[in-house]
Amino acid sequence: MRAYLELSHGLHPAEWSIRHARGEVPDHWPYGLDRMVNHGVQPIMRIPARGRVVERIGRAARHRLGGYEWADAFRRNTGDVILCWDEYSGVPAALRERRKPVITGVVWLTDEVDRTTAWFAKRALPRAARVWASSSAMIPRLERDWGVRKAQHIPLGIDVDFFQARPRTEEGxxxxxxxxxxxxxxxxxxxxxxxxxxxxxxxxxxxxxxxxxxxxxxxxxxxxxxxxxxxxxxxxxxxxxxxxxxxxxxxxxxxxxxxxxxxxxxxxxxxxxxxxxxxxxxxxxxxxxxxxxxxxxxxxxxxxxxxxxxxxxxxxxxxxxxxxxxxxxxxx
Missing domain, CATH: 3.40.50.2000 (Glycogen Phosphorylase B;)
Structure with a gap:
């Protein structure tokens, strides 16, 4: 099975890998999503569109339309399923996609979002095939307040090779x-x-x-x-x-x-x-x-x-x- 990954904040897998090799960031891909290949899923990461015009449009859309990643939302995708790390890419994907299941994480929605952000989320999240959150406390709220039908707690993971135990070097x-x-x-x-x-x-x-x-x-x-x-x-x-x-x-x-x-x-x-x-x-x-x-x-x-x-x-x-x-x- 192939999963097409849609990430927020313009994350680029090749650039991330270069930074990882320099010791600046954990994991070879953001959030260790490349590791899914070890578990029967082939990840395919969306390459964010670049250029002055595209970036200007993206900033304007985020500012006016709830903070979501609209600029890349309607590009052609591959894979059997769409996997989004958070709601900022997941909400546009759920509103757009009609043929493939959309699975999205949710990070912020249960705590103080503005009216525009909430308006889009309440229309998109019930369409998602699955929704997950790293905080178990969010699951009942997603179901009760946001119309999510299938919410699941997926614990957050950390790169244990990048972050290793070392003796402390300073007291206090x-x-x-x-x-x-x-x-x-x-x-x-x-x-x-x-x-x-x-x-x-x-x-x-x-x-x-x-x-x-x-x-x-x-x-x-x-x-x-x-x-x-x-x-x-x-x-x-x-x-x-x-x-x-x-x-x-x-x-x-x-x-x-x-x-x-x-x-x-x-x-x-x-x-x-x-x-x-x-x-x-x-x-x-x-x-x-x-x-x-x-x-x-x-x-x-x-x-x-x-x-x-x-x-x-x-x-x-x-x-x-x-x-x-x-x-x-x-x-x-």
Whole structure:
């Protein structure tokens, strides 16, 4: 079986592979989707259209029509099924396609989307053959609020060869990363400031005080940031799409204990007191206490980091994610 992959953000497989060879990004293809070939599905990635005019049209369409990838939506495709990573390519594909099944992931729709984005999604998603999400908390909402008939939880996977466990190189360093609108870096900064001897670095483009910000890092450089850290901590506002999930799994794969908020979906991936610590979302003092516990107990932090690495290897690798997606395609 052949799956035609439609990805957002102009991702190009050849360019990605070159960056992977330079150590800048994980996996040979984005999200490890090339690994589906190991599980009975031949992936064929859409090559994004390039050129000044096309890019200008694409930007205008995204701005006016809900953020979706309309510019490439009506190009001829090959394969037996259309697989889209998220709703920004999946919604146009579901509205367009009449002959082939469309399977799409959904990342953001359950948390605060604008009216135009919602209008298209409510018409497209019920037409999709299957819809999946990395956050289990999204599944009932997709069915209840968005008319999805066949929604499934597919756990996110991380490249465990790219992100490997290494001994930490700095004491007292707390690291975080992320750019989405549900990140609460302000709470994280205030919490870590309360911990004696702790220092904080955050890889983000969001506006935070310059002394904490690390801007313009590629994935390879963020991986190095994890290796320097004693603890990786995340703060978010309430959400159900598991904001912070990618960073959580990258840190776990790097052998670091994580501190996460108890948001639905995110807690599917972290075992409290075993692979990390979980605190009530928005509770600055509880977050500070979790960080302080890990910085003050090297043996506990190291054991949690080892357990976190094993958890990712056994349940959350991109190889396992590819196998689950291939099974989803074969059974559609």
């Amino acid at each position: 360093l707390v690291v975080s990363a992320g750019n989405d609108r549900h990140r609460d870096h302000g709470t994280l900064i205030r919490a870590v400031t309360k911990v004696p001897g702790a220092r904080l670095e955050i890889a983000t483009r969001l506006p935070i005080p310059q002394r904490f910000a690390r801007i313009g890092l590629n994935e390879g450089q963020i991986r190095d940031l994890y290796h320097r850290a004693s603890v990786v901590a995340i703060a978010t506002t309430p959400n159900v799409h598991a904001s912070g999930l990618t960073v959580t799994l990258e840190a776990m794969a790097s052998g670091r204990p994580v501190v996460i908020p108890d948001t639905p979906g995110l807690t599917d991936y972290v075992e409290n007191e075993r692979t990390g610590l979980v605190y009530p979302v928005g509770d600055e003092d509880a977050l500070a206490k979790c960080v302080q516990r890990l910085l003050g107990d090297d043996a506990m932090a190291e054991e949690m980091g080892r357990a976190a690495r094993r958890k990712v290897e056994q349940h959350f690798s991109t190889e396992l994610q590819a196998a689950r997606l291939a099974e989803l395609i074969r059974t559609t």
